[in-house]
Each structure stands twice: as C-alpha cells, then as structure tokens.
Amino acid sequence: MKWEENVRRAVPYIPGEQPQKEGVIKLNTNENPYPPAPEVERKIAALETDKMRLYPAFPDQSDLAAALAAYYHIDKEQIFIGVGSDDVLSMAFLTFFQSGKPILFPDITYSFYDVWADLYRIPYETRALDEHFLIRPEDYRQPNGGVIFPNPNAPTGILLGLDKVEEILAANRDVVVIVDEAYVDFGGVSALPLIDRYDNLLVVQTFSKSRAMAGMRIGYAMGNPRLIQYLNDVKYSVNSYTMNYAALELGVEAVRNEAYFRECCDRIIKTRGRAEEELTRLGFTFPKSCSNFIFASHKRVPAQVIFDRLKERDIYVRHWNKERIGNYLRITIGTDEQMEALYAALEQICREAAPL
Numbered sequence: 001m002k003w004e005e006n007v008r009r010a011v012p013y014i015p016g017e018q019p020q021k022e023g024v025i026k027l028n029t030n031e032n033p034y035p036p037a038p039e040v041e042r043k044i045a046a047l048e049t050d051k052m053r054l055y056p057a058f059p060d061q062s063d064l065a066a067a068l069a070a071y072y073h074i075d076k077e078q079i080f081i082g083v084g085s086d087d088v089l090s091m092a093f094l095t096f097f098q099s100g101k102p103i104l105f106p107d108i109t110y111s112f113y114d115v116w117a118d119l120y121r122i123p124y125e126t127r128a129l130d131e132h133f134l135i136r137p138e139d140y141r142q143p144n145g146g147v148i149f150p151n152p153n154a155p156t157g158i159l160l161g162l163d164k165v166e167e168i169l170a171a172n173r174d175v176v177v178i179v180d181e182a183y184v185d186f187g188g189v190s191a192l193p194l195i196d197r198y199d200n201l202l203v204v205q206t207f208s209k210s211r212a213m214a215g216m217r218i219g220y221a222m223g224n225p226r227l228i229q230y231l232n233d234v235k236y237s238v239n240s241y242t243m244n245y246a247a248l249e250l251g252v253e254a255v256r257n258e259a260y261f262r263e264c265c266d267r268i269i270k271t272r273g274r275a276e277e278e279l280t281r282l283g284f285t286f287p288k289s290c291s292n293f294i295f296a297s298h299k300r301v302p303a304q305v306i307f308d309r310l311k312e313r314d315i316y317v318r319h320w321n322k323e324r325i326g327n328y329l330r331i332t333i334g335t336d337e338q339m340e341a342l343y344a345a346l347e348q349i350c351r352e353a354a355p356l
C-alpha cells in the first residue's frame, strides 16, 4: 500500500517470555524472586483513589526524586526518573546521541541498544568483547558519537572494574557515556561517585531487578544537572506526565526500607554462590557473575537442547540463537527452592542427553 512508504519501520526488541500459566519456574527475565518491601504492600492499601483524578507530580519534583536523592546523597537536580530504565535509556539515546557519528557498545550486550539506535537512526558500531567476554577499554578510544555499556554486562554478568570504566570515560570527554547499572546491587561497583568529575557520565539504574518492582516500571538516571535538564526537556516534549501516581508513591517506600533491600540482595548473592557450585558439578562453565543471573554453557550438551527440555518441565531460562553466545543459557537466580528444582532437572537432562 502506498502509505507504507512513509511508515517508520522498526524491528522491536524481543523480551523474554512471560508465560501466564501457573506453577512455572521463571528464571528467564532476571526478575527478583522475592516480593517488594512490606512497606510497599502497606502503601498500596493507603493509596488514595481520589488522587487519581489529578495528574501526577512531575517526576523530577516528586517525593520519589527526593527519596532517591537522599539515598544516594546527591541533589534532586542530578536525578531523572522514567518508566523503567528502558524508558530512561531510550530518552537518553534520543537526547544525547545526535552527532551523526557512530555510537559504540559491546557486540555482546543488552539487545535493546541496537533497537533504539535503529529506531532513532543513530549510527552505531559494536566492539567485540575479548575471548573471556571482557570489555576492552582500549576499543573505545577512537572518535565516536557516544558510548553505552551495562556494568555488570548483560547477559554475561561480568563486572568491569571502576578503573576501567574511568579509562573509558577519560578517553571520551566530548561525548556522553552511559553506564547501564541494572544489576549493580548484586555485587557490582557503581560509577556514581564519578558523576562529579565527569559531567558527561550518565549512570542508569532500575527498580526492576534488585528492588523487585519490574511490574511498576521505575527507572532512573543520575548525572550532572545539565545532562538531567536536557533529558527532562526531551522527556517532557514527548509526554509531560510519565510516571503514574502509584509508581511514584510505591517507589518511595521501596527506597526507604534499606534493610529489607540489602537482605534480599544478600540472599540472592548467597543462592548464586550455591548455584556456582551446583552448575560446576553438573558440567557447566561460566564467567564469574556479579549479577542476579549466571551465563552458563554445558561442556557436552548443547544449550538449545537444555533450553527445550527445561521448558518441557516448565522451567524457563533465556537462550539466544546468536553468534558467540548460542551455546549459553542465562539463568536467573531464583529462590533456593526454585534452584533446587532446576539442579534436579539439569541433572536428569544432562544425563539423558550425554551419558558419561
């Protein structure tokens, strides 16, 4: 049809499956296996229906911005809040990557980056991780239109040391560098302390993983007030009221209960330690993870086979049919009980598929 010539074509990001049937062991999208803080539940009961008549607060003037500022010991003007970090990242692409020069990110990384780049017609080049899946800072030295990488990286779970992060920043003073810290609370080291020294650094985090609120859609970015101002200008040019009343209120409660937050993260880290032992015993190899998932490859059984057989047993993990990572599975750390079920299933599957 003629009108199709003028359609903006997009190839959307494909998220992990969200099976709707009961009893599934869902280790495929890095959600938190524990509920949000008890205060969040209490607050739900205290939400005021009458407030829903009104447009919500601007995110940058909300109590949530104040709570995050207090938590991180920064100013409200250094925080941008969006509808999940996907929204934050998408706005950051739209705002900062306008030079026409290619932006740079790793070849193996969060598979939304190339989707946004294509959507906004931002040229990009990828930089290959080394043979151990490590980011090489020296690959990010030549002129570019901006840099983005997750730290810890996804889907590898590998943490890049802060000295290396700073090396990338120091080599890219004239463009915006985005560090996507979706998994930083599971043993990572945040680049946040560097925002005072690097006015081109944007640190992005989310409530979806460590704060167990993927369903509420809250993400945020921290950086120099000028970066944040530019982001808000673009954001408010798309939609003035981006965060709904409930998300703004409930987010505050999640930030305030630090003890519960730490306890859940510690529990996941502990379960991850046990998963490392069990997966090794079952014949898997994997890089050291600083996130709430493990990126594992079996020595004898192809990832696709394990993926399919797990799914038959209602255990969902993530697998990409992509170059370099086609023989890996990304396994989210669940509760101890879920993980025990996983080990039992893996034991059976690997024995059947490749008897020793």
Ligand SMILES: *Cc1c(COP(=O)(O)O)cnc(C)c1O
Residues within 6 Å of the ligand: 030, 083, 084, 085, 086, 087, 110, 150, 154, 180, 182, 205, 206, 207, 208, 214, 218, 219
């Ligand atoms: C999960 C994830 C996000 C986005 O999460 P939101 O739910 O949109 O906050 C961003 N980056 C990486 C690397 C992720 O894994």
